[in-house]
Amino acid sequence: MVLATPASTHPLADILTRLEQGGALLPESPENLLEVVGILTSYGHVLDAYQRNLTYIAEHQFLVLFPFFKYFNGEVTLQKLLKHWWHDRLNYEFAEYCMRGMFWHGGTALDSYLDSPEFQQRVEQVLAAKLRGNLMMEGLNRLFPDFLPEQVRLLSYHSALGQFWNVMSQMFLALSDRYERREISSIKDVVDHIRNGLVAAAAQPITYAVTVAGQPYEIIPKSAGLQFLMDTAVPYVEAVFFRSFPFFGTVSYNAQAHQISAEQSDFNYGVLYADPLPVGGAGIPPTLLMQDMLQYLPDYLQELYLRGPRKRDDLRVKICLSFQKSMFCVTTAAIQGLAPHPLDTADPDQQQTNRRYLEQWLDRMIDSRLLSLN
Numbered sequence: 001m002v003l004a005t006p007a008s009t010h011p012l013a014d015i016l017t018r019l020e021q022g023g024a025l026l027p028e029s030p031e032n033l034l035e036v037v038g039i040l041t042s043y044g045h046v047l048d049a050y051q052r053n054l055t056y057i058a059e060h061q062f063l064v065l066f067p068f069f070k071y072f073n074g075e076v077t078l079q080k081l082l083k084h085w086w087h088d089r090l091n092y093e094f095a096e097y098c099m100r101g102m103f104w105h106g107g108t109a110l111d112s113y114l115d116s117p118e119f120q121q122r123v124e125q126v127l128a129a130k131l132r133g134n135l136m137m138e139g140l141n142r143l144f145p146d147f148l149p150e151q152v153r154l155l156s157y158h159s160a161l162g163q164f165w166n167v168m169s170q171m172f173l174a175l176s177d178r179y180e181r182r183e184i185s186s187i188k189d190v191v192d193h194i195r196n197g198l199v200a201a202a203a204q205p206i207t208y209a210v211t212v213a214g215q216p217y218e219i220i221p222k223s224a225g226l227q228f229l230m231d232t233a234v235p236y237v238e239a240v241f242f243r244s245f246p247f248f249g250t251v252s253y254n255a256q257a258h259q260i261s262a263e264q265s266d267f268n269y270g271v272l273y274a275d276p277l278p279v280g281g282a283g284i285p286p287t288l289l290m291q292d293m294l295q296y297l298p299d300y301l302q303e304l305y306l307r308g309p310r311k312r313d314d315l316r317v318k319i320c321l322s323f324q325k326s327m328f329c330v331t332t333a334a335i336q337g338l339a340p341h342p343l344d345t346a347d348p349d350q351q352q353t354n355r356r357y358l359e360q361w362l363d364r365m366i367d368s369r370l371l372s373l374n
Contacts, residue, residue: 008355008359010359010362011362011366012362012365012366012370012371014374015362015370015374016355016358016359016362019332019335019343019358020343020351020354020355020358022188022343022344023187023188024187024188024190024191024328024329024332025328025329025331025332025335025365025370026187026325026328026329026332026373026374027187027374028186028187028188029187031304032187032325033184033185033186033187033190034300034301034304035301035304035321035322035325035326036187036190036322036325036326036329037175037176037179037184037190038297038298038300038301038304038322039293039297039301039319039322039323039325039326040172040175040176040190040326041172041173041175041176041179041296041298041301042293042294042295042296042297042298042301043172043293043323043326044168044169044170044171044172044173044175044176045169045173045296046090046289046292046293046296047165047168047169047172048165048166048169048170048173049090049092049292050090050092050094050095050162050165051095051161051162051163051164051165051166051169052073052162053070053071053073053092053095054095054096054099054158054159054161054162054165055158055159055162055163055166056070056073056074057070057155057158058155058156058158058159058162058208058210059159059210059211060074062130062155062210062212063130063137063148063151063152063155065137071084071089071092072084090292090295091288091289091291091292093285093288094285094286094288094289094292095161095165096158097285097288098161098236098239098240099154099157099158099161100154100157101239101240101243101244101245102157102160102161102235102236102239102240103153103154103157104239104245105235105238105239105243105264107235107238108231108234108235109225109226109230109231110156110157110160110206110220110226110231110232110235113220113224113226114153114156118224119219119220120149122217122218122219122221123148123149123152123219125217126152126210126212126217126219127141127148127149127152129212129213129215129217130212132213152219155208155219156208156219156220159208159220160206160208160220160226160231160232161232161236163204163206163228163232164228164232164233164236167197167201167204167228171193171194171197174193174197175190175193175194176298178193187329190329191329191332191333191336192333194329194330194333195332195333195334195336195337198229198233198333198334198337199229199337201228201229202227202228202229202230202337203227203228203229204227204228205222205226205227205228206220206226206227206228206231206232207220207221207222207224207226208220209221229337233334234334234338237330237331237334239270240270240271241270241271241272241327241330241331242267242268242270242272242273242364243264243265243267243268243269243270244267244269244270244271245267245269245285246259246260246267246269247269247278247283247284247285248283249281249282249283249284250278250284268364268367268368271286271323271324271327272324272327272328272331272365272368272369272370273367273368273369274286274320274324274369276317276320276321276324276369277317279316279317279319279320286320287316289323290316290319290320290323291316293319293323294315294316294319297319301322305318305319321373324369324373325373328370328373335358335361339354339357339358340353340354340357341353341354
């Protein structure tokens with residue numbers, strides 16, 4: 001595509017040009033392709049497990065105040081309990097960490113609905129059924145009338161993120177299958193696959209219902225108009241890829257230290273910014289994800305990692321680097337899918353609009369890991 005607009009003076013002008021020409025944030029190379037597909041294969045398996053657990057919690061642990069067995073997905077056995085105690089399991093805590101990131105940052109149509117009178121009315125109906133005959137819960141609700149509705153909001157995010165990850169896990173596993181069939185041969189192919197998957201699922205409704213005493217109760221009905229792309233995918237990118245939370249132990253939460261911005265919108269602790277070196281350290285949440293993905297790495301990706309001088313000693317760091325590369329591909333797909341005009345347009349005015357749009361994204365990535373990965 002020949003651009004009618006002049007050359008950009010943006011600090012990331014080379015990457016901007018690549019985006020305008022239909023490329024990705026991550027440059028093309030055989031090794032990048034192998035890393036991205038391999039890590040997304042592992043991530044697809046992990047996300048599938050995460051989404052099943054989030055959905056189980058939302059639907060079957062509804063307002064269980066002490067959910068000791070919420071990570072068991074309804075199957076509690078001695079063998080599973082021993083594995084749980086020995087920590088021979090997936091770290092479902094990380095799924096809830098991401099969910100709470102979305103919940104805390106909010107600012108979406110889902111967030112607005114959860115503050116609406118319609119939601120409050122539906123919560124009152126389900127609470128009336130759930131608390132009937134339970135004197136302790138009824139007393140708790142009278143003493144703290146906002147507590148249980150807030151738990152329902154949190155469970156709504158469990159369900160919404162579970163639905164989002166269900167689509168994404170299938171998308172990543174389908175990418176792996178296509179790669180094995182040699183249908184994926186470039187980073188551009190990866191981005192196209194993800195973008196097409198996002199567009200295909202864009203209008204999929206986000207709903208949430210629970211069953212209490214044999215009676216179904218809709219908490220997020222289809223009529224609320226919540227959809228996959230704008231109400232789960234975009235908020236997820238914003239909350240997890242860009243903002244996230246400061247990691248305990250790496251910065252001071254003391255307000256006088258000024259190590260954390262007072263403005264929530266200025267947070268840049270997401271996956272696109274994270275330093276891979278602390279991964280593996282205690283108290284760093286992404287360590288849990290890296291550990292889980294370690295269990296599902298394809299053989300070809302493990303072989304690539306073992307060629308390095310440290311072999312297995314820095315596997316989690318290597319996984320983190322590959323994961324960041326893959327998330328820049330996912331971000332590229334989101335950028336392309338949300339562009340105001342097709343990126344291959346020949347109209348000068350549309351090209352200029354697209355450039356301003358792309359520069360806004362790149363402005364946020366100047367301090368990210370993008371340059372180091374390029």
